[in-house]
Structure formats: C-alpha cells, structure tokens
Amino acid sequence: MRWFEQHLERLDWPLLTLELRRSRRSAKIFGQMLWISIGFLVYGLLMFAMFAMCAPAVLKVNTNDSDLVVFLTMVIALWRSLFSFFVVPSYSARMISSEKENRSFEHLALTSLSAKDIVIQKAALPIFYSLAITVVLLPLDIVVLAFSGALQYCFVGSLGFVCQVALYTGIGILSSCLCNNTRSASVITYLTIIFAPISSASLWARPWFSLGALNVDVVPQEIDLWLIRVVLSILISIAVAALCFYLAVGKIERLRCSV
C-alpha cells in the first residue's frame, strides 16, 4: 500500500497528496479498513475451517470444494460491500464539509486549483484505494472463480466494485458541497445511498451475482440474468457518479464566490 501511495504522490495532485499524508498519519479509515478486512478474511476462513470440521458430524451437512468456493466468494463480496458502504460514504461526505467547518475552504478557494481539480483530487483517494483493493483481491477472485469455471465474471465483479465506490464517492462529495457540516453531509449521503434503488441494486447484486456465477443450484439462464443486472448497475453507477461529480464542480464554483 505504501508503494502504491508513493506512486500516487508522483501525480503532483496537491489535495490527493495532502489527504494521503493526513490519512497515513491519523491511521484512520483506509489503514484501519485494510486491517479490518484482512482480519475479516482470516476470521471467515477460520470459521469455515471449523464449520468444515464440525458440521459433517453435528449437522450432517455435506461440505465439499463447492461450499468452500461459495463461502470465500461471499466473504470477498461482503467485505467489499462493507468497504464501499461503511467507509467510502463517510469519508467522501466530509471532503468539502470539513473544509467549510474549519474554514480552510476559503484558503483553498483562492489557489490556482480549478473546481474540477478540487473535485477530482478530493474524490481520487477512495477510488484509487478501491482500485488497489481490486488489484490485491483479483488473484484471490481468479482462484476462487476458477474452481467453478466462471472466471470470466470476476473482472465484471471487480469493475462493479470500483464503480460502486465511484458512485458512493460522487454522492458523498456532492452532499459535502451542499452541507456546511460533516454530520449533515454524512446523513444525506447515507440516506441517498440507502434509498437510491440503483445503488441498492448494485450493492446486493454483487454477492448474489457471485453465488449465481458459481452455478450453485442456479440454471445458466439465471446466471445471464444476474450478469445483465450487474452490467446494467455498473453503467448506471458510472452515469450517476458522473452526474454527481458534474453537479459538485458547479457547486464548488459557486461556493468560491460565496465563502
């Protein structure tokens, strides 16, 4: 991750570099989330190992390779959802609102950064992190999905995750532009995400898609249906995220003249 961050700093995006330095120091959000997710994976594997050992005798449940694959896929899908739902919105909701709260926005407003620069650089961190996580998890995804012969879907699933993060970041940054304090921005972000059917669909499509892709008690037509849903949700996520970023740029442009 450090290697990844060093390369990001070379982009010479001041807001991104600032956020990297701050998040690294305060060991908040992403560092914590990385450890939580690693812990979650290890915990999940241990639980499954215990289940695999005890279940046949106690519950008379048949465990085989397929169950392991299902479980791993669900773990990956679940923690990705945790990351994108619990971390990204709360992080992106405080982007501009915290600047307004501590009045650092008026310093930012006078720099040579354009409104577009501000939005892109502020939003870059969670999106880059989701890309990094995707890169890290891709081999695991490939191994897991190779078991079931559904390898072609893992790339779609990873792309779905990144788009979902982009969508939540877009909603978060737009809320943070509209609100003067972080709490209101977070509330608006979560409400929007919970009640927006598009984001909800992309949220639950992923684990179901993973199950479906494994061909576990699902006929091929249903797999194709889930795939279509996921691709659609990706496209809609990209469109909504782009709209949110566009609106946020306009709002920042107006904010600069009414700080």
Add this chain to the structure above:
Amino acid sequence: MVRIENLVKQYGKLTAVNDLNLNIETGDIMGFIGPNGAGKTTTIRMVATLLKPTSGKVFVDGIDVVADPEAVRPLIGYMPDFFGLYDDIKVWEYLDFFAAAYKLPKPKRAGSIDDVLELTDLTIKKDSFVSELSRGMQQRLCLAKTLLHDPKLLLLDEPASGLDPRARIEIKELLKELRNMGKTILISSHILPELADFCNKIAIIEQGKLVVSGDVDAIIEQCRGGNVLHITLLDRQEEALALLNGMDTISDTKIEDGTIAATYIGEPGEHYSILEQLSKNGFKVTSFSEAQVDLEDVFMKVTRGAVS
C-alpha cells in the same frame, strides 16, 4: 492597484457595504478601520473574489474581480481573521501543499518554502506539526502561506487579533518588512496605534459607508481642528481661564482634572505666545504642552459607534 467603485453588498434587507469608493495605489499600506460590523471583512472578501458584490465594481491591477476572478487570484494574498489550518500535517507539508495548489513549478517549491519560512522566522519549526505551533506562530505560518506565490496585493483581515503582546510585535515587525519589500497592503485592525506606525493611508468605514480616507497625516491634521493645549498652573486657575478666554487665538477652554485644556486656533507653531502672556501676567505655569492627536482620536471623532 485596487479601485473600488460604488460597491454595495446586501444580505437580504441588511446593507453590509453601502456605495463604497476607494483607491489604493501600488506600494500603499492602507489601514482599513471601522467598528465591528462596519463592513470591513465583507469589503475585503469582495476584493479577494470570495464574495460577489450586489452592485458596483472592484478592480485589482485593472482586472475586474467579478468578471475574471481566476486572473485576480494569483495577484492577491488573503489572510482571513480566522485561519483554518490543516493541523495534522507538518509545517513544510502545509506550505508544500499550497505551493503545489498555487501551481508553483516543482523545482522552485523548496526554495520558495525556505524563503517564506525565513521571512516569518519559522525555519526551526519546519518539521514540527502545525498543531504544535503557538497561536502567534500559526498566524505567521498563515502569513507565510499567503506569501508563497509572491502576490502583489496583500489583504490582511485583523492579522493581530487574539495574539499576545509579543506575538503582536512580531507580526508588526513582519508587516514592516513586507512594506519594505514594496507590497501593496490593505490591512484591517482594531489596534489603531499599531496601524499608525506603518500605514501611509487609512480608510475609516462605518455602517458600510466610507467616512474618511486618505493620507494618515492629512487626516489627523484635518481632524485636529485646532491644537488643544494642556496648561497646569500652581494656583489662580479661574483667573487664568478668564485671561485665556479673552484671547483671539483661543476658541474654547475647560478644566479637566486640574489642568486647563485650551483650543488654540492661531498660527501653527506660534502657541508659545500663550505661554509668554501667562508668564507676563504672573501665572506660575508648571506644565505647558500640546495634546497629541492620533488615529484613535480620529476614529472616535469621525465615527458614532453605530453598526449596520
């Protein structure tokens, strides 16, 4: 450098700035004075492109701040009365962030950061966290950030507010250095004697309206309206008062705390004749002095203490 024409800013029914006209020439250090709520900060923020005027025009270096704010921003360094700092990063990181945000070329950044740190006497704090700095140092860091891109015009809103006497003196010395560097400065402050030290012009604003503006010395002279002489006698004060009232060059007399205050309206520099006449008439004068008029007197004289 700055031309303000018929500037108006309204917040609903409240008129914060009302038909303000002001000129600041290149190299001027203008003290912007007014009671709380007079419209100083609103005016400065409009010049800084952070607020849109309701009507009127502001030009910085000939550029309209509303029509072309992007062109104006590199020319100005604005230091607000309340500075929002990122306090979880180091001093050099803070300055590096703003150097990059002002799009200073990467090879030049380290040099510019060292220069402003030296100017603000913060070099030894380069690797300290912003949160570890005292308020005075944070104020200087904010000023360092303001100077990074070498702006022509500095807009300083209450730069010494909330500082202890030592930190105030440090800021004052720093401002004198900036004056010597040829910067044009618009500075608002409540500490009027400090402004008088290094401002060559002042503008006094009340209820959003400009009350008076111009050279400090000329305004003080204009407000003087006659020199007040303070005369202390050993005895016979009432008799002396009668003598002074009979003189053509004295317009007004009164006794304040055992001292006679007499307003002299004769030729400037010839008030010694009053002392001569008092001595001739046998009065025992223990002290004879001309009252000093400063910015505080001017401020109290021209303002009524009203807010908009």
